[in-house]
Amino acid sequence: MISVVFLGAGNVATHLYKAFQNAEKVEVVQWYNRTKSSISSYGNTVAITDDLQDLKSADIYILAVSDDSIAKLSRKLPFENRLVAHTSGSVNIHDLDKKNQRAVFYPLQTFSKDANVDFSQVPICIQALEKPNNKLLKDLAKAINSKSYKINTEQRQTLHLSAVFINNFVNQLYRIAHEITDAEHIEFDILKPLITETAKKVQNISPYMAQTGPAKRNDKKTIQRHLKQLESEKHKKIYKLLTSSIQDTHGTTTKPITKKESTK
Amino acid sequence: MISVVFLGAGNVATHLYKAFQNAEKVEVVQWYNRTKSSISSYGNTVAITDDLQDLKSADIYILAVSDDSIAKLSRKLPFENRLVAHTSGSVNIHDLDKKNQRAVFYPLQTFSKDANVDFSQVPICIQALEKPNNKLLKDLAKAINSKSYKINTEQRQTLHLSAVFINNFVNQLYRIAHEITDAEHIEFDILKPLITETAKKVQNISPYMAQTGPAKRNDKKTIQRHLKQLESEKHKKIYKLLTSSIQDTHGTTTKPITKKESTK
Numbered sequence: 081m082i083s084v085v086f087l088g089a090g091n092v093a094t095h096l097y098k099a100f101q102n103a104e105k106v107e108v109v110q111w112y113n114r115t116k117s118s119i120s121s122y123g124n125t126v127a128i129t130d131d132l133q134d135l136k137s138a139d140i141y142i143l144a145v146s147d148d149s150i151a152k153l154s155r156k157l158p159f160e161n162r163l164v165a166h167t168s169g170s171v172n173i174h175d176l177d178k179k180n181q182r183a184v185f186y187p188l189q190t191f192s193k194d195a196n197v198d199f200s201q202v203p204i205c206i207q208a209l210e211k212p213n214n215k216l217l218k219d220l221a222k223a224i225n226s227k228s229y230k231i232n233t234e235q236r237q238t239l240h241l242s243a244v245f246i247n248n249f250v251n252q253l254y255r256i257a258h259e260i261t262d263a264e265h266i267e268f269d270i271l272k273p274l275i276t277e278t279a280k281k282v283q284n285i286s287p288y289m290a291q292t293g294p295a296k297r298n299d300k301k302t303i304q305r306h307l308k309q310l311e312s313e314k315h316k317k318i319y320k321l322l323t324s325s326i327q328d329t330h331g332t333t334t335k336p337i338t339k340k341e342s343t344k
Numbered sequence: 345m346i347s348v349v350f351l352g353a354g355n356v357a358t359h360l361y362k363a364f365q366n367a368e369k370v371e372v373v374q375w376y377n378r379t380k381s382s383i384s385s386y387g388n389t390v391a392i393t394d395d396l397q398d399l400k401s402a403d404i405y406i407l408a409v410s411d412d413s414i415a416k417l418s419r420k421l422p423f424e425n426r427l428v429a430h431t432s433g434s435v436n437i438h439d440l441d442k443k444n445q446r447a448v449f450y451p452l453q454t455f456s457k458d459a460n461v462d463f464s465q466v467p468i469c470i471q472a473l474e475k476p477n478n479k480l481l482k483d484l485a486k487a488i489n490s491k492s493y494k495i496n497t498e499q500r501q502t503l504h505l506s507a508v509f510i511n512n513f514v515n516q517l518y519r520i521a522h523e524i525t526d527a528e529h530i531e532f533d534i535l536k537p538l539i540t541e542t543a544k545k546v547q548n549i550s551p552y553m554a555q556t557g558p559a560k561r562n563d564k565k566t567i568q569r570h571l572k573q574l575e576s577e578k579h580k581k582i583y584k585l586l587t588s589s590i591q592d593t594h595g596t597t598t599k600p601i602t603k604k605e606s607t608k
């Protein structure tokens with residue numbers, strides 16, 4: 081049995097808390113938050129506190145707080161040489177106060193406030209400054225059916241950056257498609273199966289192999305017509321930049337899309 | 345029973361052919377291709393030909409050929425007043441020769457050559473110049489378990505453009521993440537669940553509601569660190585442009601990311 085004290089009350093904290101509560105091999109012994117009211121609704125399932133001096137003993141203290149609060153909160157902890165982990169994709173492990181044993185337990189997934197999270201679909205990036213702690217971190221991930229990966233700080237920051245591309249930026253491309261179809265009174269629903277299939281395809285083949293379309297084919301006629309169709313200058317810019325990025329990747333053309341061509 | 349003659353031998357033709365072969369209410373009576381050898385392997389399941397003068401009688405002739413070939417092939421058809429449909433997302437319905445009844449049967453999905461296609465996950469955009477033909481097009485889609493949508497040429501071209509954003513461009517963002525993680529010797533597999541979840545999220549909530557991350561929060565510290573981490577100038581440009589697009593959408597900031605800020 082692994083005993084856990086939670087600190088913080090954000091999305092990650094809440095979802096992890098629920099997963100640990102359901103895990104046979106984990107016991108959440110306490111939940112701390114600066115403002116008790118944010119976690120008071122859990123008061124009947126776990127001991128809650130807003131006083132750091134009150135913190136109980138546990139195998140691991142999980143600091144699921146905002147990036148900016150991690151260092152400060154770790155300094156305030158009133159004990160030494162216990163295992164303390166943050167859950168951030170970008171904060172350096174050395175930002176944790178060195179009076180304790182330092183670790184990272186970073187779930188690489190997007191969490192919605194309300195939706196339930198299936199942790200078997202959440203890779204956990206683990207890191208421990210004291211090597212023997214890797215086992216506990218790995219067991220903790222396993223207890224909620226998550227796959228864990230030993231990842232150093234630089235790699236974790238690279239993953240965090242990559243996540244912005246495949247989550248935030250991809251989602252923004254969905255948004256742009258939504259704007260474009262809305263303007264023509266087309267149901268966005270028609271595009272949903274393609275969104276699903278595009279994500280599904282790269283589960284088995286590389287994005288390089290999965291690529292198709294006018295940019296890869298260097299189908300200038302279609303590219304020019306698409307640029308004409310786009311009304312927003314920003315959308316045109318995104319279209320041109322990503323088309324050129326695809327062509328760089330696939331060596332389709334050495335020529336950029338020039339102004340001259342786009343007015344043909 | 346709907347009788348179909350297929351023309352063309354590309355991905356769309358092949359996948360549609362297989363779906364129609366498996367459909368109880370459809371009979372593929374013939375498959376034409378300019379070069380017989382491309383379809384000769386199907387010779388034992390359907391009559392094949394490379395001679396347009398040989399075309400059999402059918403309820404619908406499906407021209408699943410490249411965009412540039414549609415008009416020309418439709419002119420060469422040696423009959424009149426029959427139903428002829430192309431399968432393109434971007435070609436105008438009026439590009440089909442008017443001696444026949446004109447229609448569009450455009451499956452909005454990405455097709456891989458080898459993977460089997462589940463047509464229940466393929467929306468079909470249908471269009472008919474002669475209104476009564478809409479029923480046959482709808483029945484044809486239904487016969488392969490596809491949902492059909494009545495879509496005019498302008499809307500179809502908008503969907504085709506949107507598909508470039510949510511398929512080709514999204515896939516290129518996956519590719520960039522692959523490049524970034526590869527450079528740090530990180531398994532791309534770690535990102536796959538996030539790719540899946542990002543696509544899944546917008547099946548139920550709008551991309552606007554689904555957005556999270558540093559751009560939306562206007563978390564300048566993280567944005568600047570990410571820009572520093574990116575080694576490729578092209579990737580930096582894409583990061584800045586999509587960050588700014590997210591901020592336009594969510595009204596997060598009125599200031600662009602200036603050179604001054606990025607050297608802080």
